[in-house]
Amino acid sequence: MNTFDLNHVTIGYEQKTVLDQLSFSIPHGKITVLLGANGCGKSTLLSTLARQRDALGGEIAFRNKPLDSYRAKEAARLMAFMPQVNVAPDGLTVEQLVRFGRYPYQTFFKRYSEDDERAVERALAFTDTVSLRDTLVSNLSGGQKQRVWIALALAQESETILLDEPTTYLDMSHQIEILDLMYRLNRLEGKTIIMVLHDLHLACRYADHVIALAGGNVYREGSPNDVVDETFMKDVFGLKVVVTEDPLYGTPLCVPYSHYELNEKRPT
C-alpha cells in the first residue's frame, strides 16, 4: 500500500506551473525525502500533498482515496503537516500550543477528553518537552521550538507526518536530534514520514526512499544508494562532486568541488 499515489499531477500557482504531469507514489511506513535544487518545487509539492493548496490538475490519492474527498478533520486525523516557518502567537505556552493538535478530535461539547490529554502527554514526552510545558513558546531556543512544533503534529496522532525542512536554522547537533526523532517515530511508532530536506548528506542517511525533482518533474526515485551518484548531482544541482561512502553508515556522501583551486596563498 502507498500513502500517496500521484497520477499526472500538475502543481503550481495560478500563472505558473511548477511541476507538470507528476506520476509517482510515496510508500507507506517509510521515511521519504523530497530532494531538489532551490526553487524546484519540492516545498510546493509537499504543501499540495498536505492540503495547503490545490493541485492544478491530475489525481492525488491519499491512502487509496482521492485527497479532496476527505473532510478537513478526517484528513487531519490521518496526516499532520509542519510548515517550514512557525511563529507562535505571543503569550502561548507549550502545552497550550500542543493542545491545538487535538482539534480534529474535538466537538463543541467534547473539548478536552481523556484521550486528548493522553495524546498531548505522549507528544510532550516523545519530543522531550514535558519540562517546558508551562514555558512561553516565544521564549524557547530554536531546537526546543522545533521539538514543540513536532509535538503539535504528534498530538494529532496521525499515521502520516509531512515536514517542510524541519532542520533549517538548527545547528548540527540539533539537526541530528530532530532527524533521530523522525527515525524513532518511523521505526518505533510506524509512522510514515515525508519531508523536504536540504542537507543531502543527512537526507541520504535517514531516508528509506528519496524522490529527486528537477526540470519540472521527477528526475529519479528510489533508495539513496540508487539515486545519488555523480551524474545525478550534476543534473539536479549542477554541481561536480565526488560521491563516497559515509564512513559511519555507508550511505552516499557527496564531496563537492569548489569553483576555484583554493590553494592560493591567503592574504596575510
Place this chain on the structure above:
Amino acid sequence: MKTYRFRKGPVSFTLRKREIELALLLVVGLLVSIYFGLAIGDTFLSPASLAALFIGAGDAFEQLVVFEFRMPRVLMAITAGASLAVSGHLLQLTIKNELASPEIFGIVGGAGVATATFFTVFSDERTNQLSVPLAYIPIASFLGAIVVGMFLFYLLKRGVPPVRLALVGIGISIFSQGIVQFMMLASNVYRKNDIQQWLTGTVYAATWNQLKIMVPFVLLFLLAAFLIERHVRPLHISEATATSIGVPVRGIQRGTLLLSCLLAGIGVAFVGAIGFVGLMAPHIARQGLKLPYIWATLLVGATIVVLADVLARTIFYPYELRTGVMTAVIGAPYFFYLLRRMMKGSMR
C-alpha cells in the same frame, strides 16, 4: 499550573485556576463600573440607596433617573462595548494582526457614510428638521456596515488574502472619511452637527426601546461568535497550521468576517462610532491578561465603554463629553503603544 478537569458523558473541558480567578475579577470589575454608571450623575447614590431603588423603595425621581435614564445608557454601553470588542477580537485572530479592528477594516467607515448620507438626504431645508423619523438611522448605519462587509466578503471569496483585506479596509475607511466630509459640507449646520455627533459616538441618548431591538441581535451574533471561536483560534497560529489540524480555513475566515461586520454594524448602529474599543479590548484581554478568549474580550470591552461613559459625564461636570471622546483619549495613545510594539517586534 492548576487545572480543573470536567468530564461527564459527552461533555469534557478543562478550566485553569488562573483563568477562573481572572474571570471573577473581570466580572467584579464590570459590576463595579455598572454601579458607578448607575450611581454617579446629578444625584449621587450610595450603594445602599441604589439597592433600595431595586427593591422598590426610594423616591420617584431617583427611580426615574436610575431606571429610565442611567440604566438604558449603562446597558447600551455594555451591549455596544461587547459587540465592538468581539468584532475586533475575531478580526485580529483571523488576520493575525494586533492592529485589526472594525475601524481599520472600513466597516465603521461604511456605517458612517450611510449615516451621513441619510442625514443629508432626509433633511428638510425649510424646517431644518429631518423628514423621516430619527429611529431609522440605526438601520442606515447597520446597512452601511454590511455593505462594506459584503464587499470584503466578496474579495475574500475571490481569493484575496485576509491580510491584504485589511489594506483594502484602510483604503475604504479613508475614502469614506472623504465622503462624510463632503456630506457635511453639503448639509446645513444642524445636520452637520448630527453627523459629527454620530462620528464621535455616545450612549447619552440610549432608550429602552433601542435596547429591545438591539439586544436580541447582539445576543444572537455573540452566540454565533462563541460557536465559531474554537475554529478561529487556530488561525491565530497560522493558516498553514490551522489547515494541518483540520480547520476548514476558507469557510471559517468567511464566517468570521461576516460575523465581525454584523457585530460592528449593530455595535455602532444606535450609539455611533465609539472608537478604539474594538482595538483595545481584545488586546488587553489577550496580551495584558493572557486570556485569548471571547468571554474575556467581551467583559473588557463592556467595562471600557461603561467606564468611559462614567468619566465622560463626570470629568467636566456639569458638562458632558461624548463617550467616543473618552475612548479616543485612552485609545489613541494605546494605538501608538501597539504600533511601537509591533515595529519593535518586526525589527527583531
